[in-house]
Structure formats: structure tokens, C-alpha cells
Amino acid sequence: MAWGFWGTYQHGRSTMDAEWQARWAVRDSGDQQAWALAETKARSEEQRRAAAQEEVRSNARGQEYTAAAGADGADAAGRSLHDEAARYAAAAGKCAADSAAAARGQAATRAAMVLSDLLARADARAGELAKAYDRARIGGLACEASYDALANRSPDTTR
Template sequence: MNAILLRALPYLGAVLLTAGALFGAYHHGVSVTNATWQSQWSERDSRDAKAKSDNEAASRAQEQAFQQSINKAVQDGQRTIDQATADAADARAAADGLRGTADAIAARLAASQASGNSCIATASQAAARSAGVLADVLKRADQRAGDLAEIADQARARGITCEQAYYGISGK
């Protein structure tokens, strides 16, 4: 039995050596494949990180452009509102002059009613009251119209500002 074992020993060594070589080749192939996949994954990860960084930078730049557009629209709108407020103040000053004129006419009519003739005085008194009422209605209507015009001008300016901000963001 020892002789058989001694004759089989070189074959057994060759088989073991072949098996070891095959295992080494397999292990080397697995290592090379793993290294190849790992390098491809690393390259993909670095491309993804660069794309993410580029997208974030582009988004920040777009957001800043939008914000600048909105800021410009707000500044333009504030200028328009300030102009509307100044125009309303000018109109109010002109209306005050008109109201003063209406009051002067009513006062003149009231003063003219003090005549000696009772018939003329009664008619003049009725005309003076009518003129006073008309002057009061004119003053109130003019004041209300001025207030509404100021509100409408400011609302229009705010609406235009909103539209400009929207168009600045949407790119339309």
C-alpha cells in the first residue's frame, strides 16, 4: 500500500498544484472583477456628486436672478405707489381750493340774503340754504372721489408690481 501511495503521490501533488493554481486564478479573477466594478461605482459616484453640485449652483444662480427680479419689481412698484400718493396729495390740495371756492360762494349767498325786502330775503335764504347743501355735497363727493382714486391708484400699482414679480420668476 505504501508503494501505491508513493506512486500516486506525484499525481496527487500535481492535482493539488493544479487545484491551487485554478483557485488562485479564480480568486485573482474575482479580485480583478471586484476592483473593476468598484472603480466604475466610484466614477459614477463622483459624476453624481459633480452633477449634484452643478445643479445646486445653477439653482442658486436662478434663485438669485429671481430674487433680483422680484426686488426690482418691488422697487419699481414702490416708486409707482409713492408717485400715486404724491399725485393724490396734489389732487387733495387742488380739491381743497375747490372746496374753499364753494364755501365762499355759499357764504356770499348767505350774506346777500340780509336785504330789507322780506320776500327777496326769504327767496335768498332758500337759495343760500340750497347753495350751502350743494357746496357740502360737492365737498363730500370730491373728497370721496379723491380717496377712491388714491386707493385705486395704489391697488393698480400693487397689481402691476405683483405681475412684474410673477413674470420675472416665470420668465414670460
């Protein structure tokens, strides 16, 4: 009789173990599916972010190229203006043969040369500041667009 109870007990244990193992297998299978779905979703989000970052970098490079081309054009126009001012300063000293007029012409030449030099310096500094501003603005907008892309927000199109 004891062997009968013992056999029934062992049979109940093995049945219960089989039930629990089946439940754990179902749970593990569900966990693996959830993990695979989460991994797929994370990879697609990572790819979306990488593509958005590359698009932002590409746009920033294009803006930098455009700004550099504009700066080169402004530099060329500035050089032309400086050359014209130097020619004007040189021509200011050419006066009549009158000695008083010649003295005034030399003074005018010196003043025109000083003003021409001042114009050249101011224009060069303005060009440097404009280039720095362009770089800072492009970098700031790229940073903002990058953040918006990573935060999955639509960029502000009112600017």
C-alpha cells in the same frame, strides 16, 4: 491543483472588483460634478429671481409714492374748491335790504350750502375710490411683473 484554481478564481474576483470599483468611482465623480453644476445653476436662478422680485417691489414702492403725491395734490385742490364753494354759498345770502330778496337770499344760501356739502362728500368719496384703484392697479401690475420675472418671461411693454 485545487489551490491553483482557487488562487486563479480569487485573482479574477479581485480584478473584477477593482474594475467595478473604478467604474463606480468614475460614475460617482460624474454624479458629483452634475450635482455641483445643478446646484450652481439653481443658486444663480434663485439669485436672479430674488433680484427680480426686489426690482418689482422697488418699482411698486415708487409708483405708490407717485400716486400718493398725486392724491395729496388732488386733495389740496379739492380743499381749495370746497373753500371757494363755501365762500360762494356764504355770499349768496347777502342781498339787498328788500325783505323778499332777503328771504330768497336765505333760501339760496341754504341751497348753496347743501350743494357745497354734497360737492365735498362726492369729492372725498372720489378721492377714496381713486386711491383704492391706484393701490389695486399698482398691486396687480406688481404681481404680474413678479410672475413674469419668476417665469423668466419678458414683461409686456405695450401698456
